Amino acid sequence: EAQVTQNPRYLITVTGKKLTVTCSQNMNHEYMSWYRQDPGLGLRQIYYSMNVEVTDKGDVPEGYKVSRKEKRNFPLILESPSPNQTSLYFCASRATGGNQPQHFGDGTRLSIL
Amino acid sequence: GEDVEQSLFLSVREGDSSVINCTYTDSSSTYLYWYKQEPGAGLQLLTYIFSNMDMKQDQRLTVLLNKKDKHLSLRIADTQTGDSAIYFCAESNSSASKIIFGSGTRLSIRP
Numbered sequence: 001e002a003q004v005t006q007n008p009r010y011l012i013t014v015t016g017k018k019l020t021v022t023c024s025q026n027m028n029h030e031y032m033s034w035y036r037q038d039p040g041l042g043l044r045q046i047y048y049s050m051n052v053e054v055t056d057k058g059d060v061p062e063g064y065k066v067s068r069k070e071k072r073n074f075p076l077i078l079e080s081p082s083p084n085q086t087s088l089y090f091c092a093s094r095a096t097g098g099n100q101p102q103h104f105g106d107g108t109r110l111s112i113l
Numbered sequence: 114g115e116d117v118e119q120s121l122f123l124s125v126r127e128g129d130s131s132v133i134n135c136t137y138t139d140s141s142s143t144y145l146y147w148y149k150q151e152p153g154a155g156l157q158l159l160t161y162i163f164s165n166m167d168m169k170q171d172q173r174l175t176v177l178l179n180k181k182d183k184h185l186s187l188r189i190a191d192t193q194t195g196d197s198a199i200y201f202c203a204e205s206n207s208s209a210s211k212i213i214f215g216s217g218t219r220l221s222i223r224p
Contacts, residue, residue: 004155031209031210033212035214040121040216041216042117042201042214042215042216042217043156043201043203043214044214045211045212045213045214048210048211050208050210056210058211059211059213090155090156092155092156094209097209098143098144098161098205098207098208098209099144099161099163099209100209101158102156102158102212104154104155104156104157105155106153106154106155107153107154107155
């Protein structure tokens with residue numbers, strides 16, 4: 001089954017404790033992206049990757065890192081999480097082309113205390 | 114910077130048509146999208162339109178684009194209870210690398 005898998009689905013942690021949210025897709029998609037969703041703000045793009053070893057900043061990259069060493073994986077790293085990063089995070093992937101649908105994961109709800 | 118705006122809520126009666134509106138600011142937008150988000154799930158692409166098109170129809174969905182006014186709308190005909198969700202308007206550049214989403218419109222259906 002074609003899917004985008006994020007882990008963990010839920011995480012409560014404390015300020016400053018490094019964490020990684022994994023994202024994996026099995027569709028051989030070139031493009032992958034991370035978003036955060038906050039009430040009243042919709043989805044905001046954090047980072048995206050057009051292909052392996054190619055990443056670029058979205059609208060809200062501060063406090064986040066990503067890497068794309070393999071095509072299928074695109075982890076999101078919070079080196080020193082802060083409470084303002086408490087949010088619902090989505091990973092997405094798509095094939096090359098703006099008319100291709102993005103496939104979204106089910107989301108990761110992070111709470112930073 | 115680029116911005117996409119939508120009203121937050123819409124309530125319609127079952128069987129009526131729903132019209133969700135969106136405005137955007139980036140005149141160089143190439144793709145305009147409508148996504149649907151059901152509770153506890155990620156987003157699902159419903160439809161998209163190229164910026165050089167005025168209208169696109171797909172079964173119960175009709176997208177209208179007024180490029181001059183930078184206004185996009187989604188019409189859902191014969192709205193059903195299964196259409197209850199949050200609907201996001203989004204726009205992107207020609208490479209579709211950066212995508213800007215609106216804040217979403219929550220559609221509720223009353224009997």
